[in-house]
Amino acid sequence: MHTNRPRAISPALRAAIPPTLPILAGFVFLGITCGIYSVSLGLPWWTPTLMACLIFAGSAEFVVASMLVGPFAPLQAFVTVFIVNARHLFYGLSMLERFRGLGRKRPYLIFAQCDETFSINYSTHPPAGVDEGWFMFFVSLLNQLYWVVGCTLGGVLGSVAALNVAGVDFAMTALLVVIFLDQWTKDPSHASAVVGILASLVALALFGPDGFMIPALALILAAITVLRSHLEPVYDACGSESMTSASDTCKSGPVAPASDTCENEPVASTPDAAGAHHGGDAR
Amino acid sequence: MTSTQIILTILAAAAATVLTRALPFFAFPADRPAPRYIRYLGNALPGATFGLLVVYCLRSVDVLTGSHGIPEALGILVAGGLYLWRKNMLVAIFASTALYMVLVNLVFV
Numbered sequence: 001m002h003t004n005r006p007r008a009i010s011p012a013l014r015a016a017i018p019p020t021l022p023i024l025a026g027f028v029f030l031g032i033t034c035g036i037y038s039v040s041l042g043l044p045w046w047t048p049t050l051m052a053c054l055i056f057a058g059s060a061e062f063v064v065a066s067m068l069v070g071p072f073a074p075l076q077a078f079v080t081v082f083i084v085n086a087r088h089l090f091y092g093l094s095m096l097e098r099f100r101g102l103g104r105k106r107p108y109l110i111f112a113q114c115d116e117t118f119s120i121n122y123s124t125h126p127p128a129g130v131d132e133g134w135f136m137f138f139v140s141l142l143n144q145l146y147w148v149v150g151c152t153l154g155g156v157l158g159s160v161a162a163l164n165v166a167g168v169d170f171a172m173t174a175l176l177v178v179i180f181l182d183q184w185t186k187d188p189s190h191a192s193a194v195v196g197i198l199a200s201l202v203a204l205a206l207f208g209p210d211g212f213m214i215p216a217l218a219l220i221l222a223a224i225t226v227l228r229s230h231l232e233p234v235y236d237a238c239g240s241e242s243m244t245s246a247s248d249t250c251k252s253g254p255v256a257p258a259s260d261t262c263e264n265e266p267v268a269s270t271p272d273a274a275g276a277h278h279g280g281d282a283r
Numbered sequence: 284m285t286s287t288q289i290i291l292t293i294l295a296a297a298a299a300t301v302l303t304r305a306l307p308f309f310a311f312p313a314d315r316p317a318p319r320y321i322r323y324l325g326n327a328l329p330g331a332t333f334g335l336l337v338v339y340c341l342r343s344v345d346v347l348t349g350s351h352g353i354p355e356a357l358g359i360l361v362a363g364g365l366y367l368w369r370k371n372m373l374v375a376i377f378a379s380t381a382l383y384m385v386l387v388n389l390v391f392v
Contacts, residue, residue, distance in 0.1 A: 022376045047289060054297040064296045072288045074295035081299035088300070090332050092307030093325050100313045113304045115336060122329060167384035173340040173355070174362040174376040174383075180333040181366055187330045196334025209342035216338075220331045221324075228323060235326040 012134030015126045020142045023116050026171040027143065030058060031150015032157065038065040039158040048151035056144050057114050060084045061151075087217055091118040098122075102133040112140035114147075116172070123179050189234045195223045350391035358383035 035048040043065060051061045060081045067077050091113050098121070099106050113121075117140050126135035184193050203216035224231070284292070311317040317325070346352040362379035366372065 055300050057300050074292050077292045078295040078299045081296040085300050085303040088303040090328050094329050110305050167387040170383040171380045174379045176336045177362045178366045180337050183333050192327045192330030193334050196331030200335045200338035224327050232323050
């Protein structure tokens with residue numbers, strides 16, 4: 001492990017635990033579901049574990065499991081999974097600056113950037129004094145650990161016990177609703193969020209739940225590109241040197257004065273970000 | 284499929300996943316600034332992306348049959364309302380999930 005700053009590791013691990021707790025709930029139960037599903041198709045018990053370690057992308061793993069019981073077609077699996085996961089291209093574009101200069105942690109951060117890990121790493125900054133690189137590294141690692149444990153449990157349990165845990169996976173929906181609202185309050189323009197919802201609903205209505213992601217992504221990209229002349233000045237007005245600090249710097253919230261945070265690296269967490277995401281005193 | 288074929292297929296799927304996650308970093312290396320358009324996308328896409336992910340979570344909800352999406356709507360109202368009120372992510376997520384579980388297991392059976 002990269003140990004140029006050994007003292008940074010343990011506080012970063014401790015800071016990474018609270019924001020990933022909702023993921024723990026969601027991933028363990030969704031992982032169990034994925035594991036049970038895979039084994040119920042007739043696949044060996046280790047298949048869900050191997051997928052969780054190497055692929056680490058929930059919806060893609062369900063698709064791959066269903067392909068593993070068909071004829072051997074690795075190229076088809078490659079193309080299908082690329083299309084299913086095409087949305088990850090957006091995550092990379094949004095994290096280009098944040099992952100800069102993170103050395104040996106960078107390859108793993110890129111490898112492990114699933115929906116939930118991106119959501120946490122993008123929206124959460126560690127408390128002051130905690131190394132952001134290590135914080136994001138442990139958020140990623142903990143999330144993958146939860147997923148591997150869930151998938152393995154599901155694979156081992158198989159169809160032995162039908163656990164009545166219907167509804168736990170709503171934690172994922174709730175998490176994304178909260179992150180969406182958080183982004184809404186920070187974003188200097190709400191146009192992007194409105195475009196995201198509308199384009200997705202239009203694509204869902206036209207293409208149905210199994211095929212709407214790619215059309216939705218294309219619609220969003222087109223709309224955001226068309227709106228560039230209106231939106232770019234808004235983002236530029238925040239004086240964002242790096243593109244990711246913009247969402248933090250331009251918040252209209254009362255706690256973080258924009259002039260202060262605009263000049264700092266994202267590492268300097270805003271007080272409300274720390275309070276919102278590390279609220280250990282949850283009542 | 285044999286075990287070897289299963290492993291090879293999983294490796295192909297893993298390679299495709301890594302490609303979707305790493306492509307932007309190869310296309311725009313860290314040692315020079317990304318083009319203006321790409322930087323603009325990095326600023327403007329997250330809002331839309333989170334909207335897309337919310338819709339993605341709800342893609343299978345059918346408002347015409349079954350429970351008509353009422354448990355999902357109530358769960359989202361509680362999650363959003365609690366978050367805006369208390370500014371506490373964990374409270375909002377756990378309270379709304381608990382409510383949702385009660386609704387789907389006990390009320391809308």
